[in-house]
Amino acid sequence: MQLQLVVNQDLMLIHAYTGWPGATHNARVYSNSAFPCDAQRLFLPNHYLLADSAFPLSDNIVTSFRQRLNSNVRFNKVVSSVGQSVERDIGHMKGRFRRLREITLSDPSDICAMIMAGCILHNLCIVNEPDVINDYIEPDAHQPVNNLVYAGVNPNAGVARRNLLLELLP
Secondary structure (H helix, E strand, O other), rough: OOEEEEEEEOOOOEEEEEOOOOOOOOHHHHHOOHHHHHHHHHHHOOOEEEOOOOOOOOOOOOEOOOOOOOOHHHHHHHHHHHHHHHHHHHHHHHHHHHHOOOOOOHHHHHHHHHHHHHHHHHHHHHHHHHHHHHHHOOOOOOOOOOOOOOOOOOOHHHHHHHHHHHOOOO
């Protein structure tokens, strides 16, 4: 089951969406979630998300470059390191709520409810016990890798924002 997460710098989940089969491409899950419609409402001016190139580039989502040029390698590393926060958060959730590692339910609505309950409880734990989060980290070597390329066209606003951020890197 796919789980789309948006994580802030404190590892709080600020958006969670689940329900699509695990083989579904990230861009398809994103485009069918409420997040693209709510993006204008959720973001302050000049605020954006950093995401890997599986997501569509837009004014609110800045993605890594697909082409590996010397001028954008450092930018891609920064975006990749931010993406690791999401993977770290998933590790925290699976460490705290071990039932999320191997879900034995068969009804998709029950699976989604269990995943969303884990997300809610995760945020409650961070709010109430922020200092104990590292006690639950365990490496998960079985993380799937999605190497599909998004087939959509990148809007000009996203390209301009990403290029501006590239110029701002020291």
